Amino acid sequence: MELIQGIRERRSINFFESGRELSDDQLRELLEVANLSPSSFNLQPWKVVVVKDPERKKVLRQCAMNQPKVEEASAMLIIIADPRGVEENLEKMIESWQQLGYMKPEMRETTIGMIKTLYGTEDSLKRKIFAAKNASLFAMNLMLAAKGLGFDTHPMDGFDEDCVKREFGIPEDKVIPMLIAVGYLRPGITLLPRAFRRALDEFVRFERY
Template identity: 25%
Template structure:
């Protein structure tokens, strides 16, 4: 039941204490949780950028609706989706799978070809939205990991993705900025932390079909 208690504790922090920093041990734990997140076909078609440089965070703030979380949070993560999944991406994952499980690549080559065909079935728009969903799954895992550690985190869509893409040179890397995650510690006098969490009741979120 600890997970539910931690999720009740967390909230989208609006004001961070800039003097408090998250330890590298805890950051590495969050990174490992993201690494282990569920991903369709195991492809992980996303990359997470860790922004620590204060000057870069200041430069990104105007591109993020001037929200203070960008500069005041201990860490800023940019979750990026791959614009396109290539045959090389699939081959790389198959090779990693074979190496990790110590099996001949030939044993899973058929599955690799199947995944390649499924990727080719997607239009450019479908591919873009599919990889973005994968990035969001990783974002959700990061939020849960932060809650477990009692570290504050704010998922953010309030930013200009195209400006981020240009500033960080993402398009040249085949990436697109999907979402941001500010991580740190809440400011002590932030009144919002005492508000009760408002969520729809389970009875309206779930429907039992017979």
């Protein structure tokens, strides 16, 4: 599917074909394409918990305001923004940049200093924003990749973050910007027309706010 067509046709699907599975290979391909997302200094501060087991989806549904699509979708993805992604991925990122010729070895310490200044300490608000921003770009890429691969999605922030963390063993310091339901549109369902989008002049300014 053409990229622009995919963007135009992506919708948040409320009615999934219940019981239709996505294979591990299909999910792997989806996640691999999404993983090509851009990120601050290529630090990739995201993690994903894939929930396919019907019993586990039931548990997640209870954390997610009892929204039926959590159980009906083929898979639920818990998108996790990791404030510790800087510490976790910095070495690999620098190594790759050096090896590929993006960066001279003598720039190593300057680059690390710049990253620490830009994204603050592990427990800072700055760091949470850094992680949530990048994980959300990953999430958007994933929804578009899903469209291109023939699946539909639904992003969700209607959930109790503490409940999701408790039930799925996610450490307290992580942030969960959204869950994404992935699957197939239930046969026989006609979507309502896409809801309004603001006119450009309501949100675009040139040169100055």
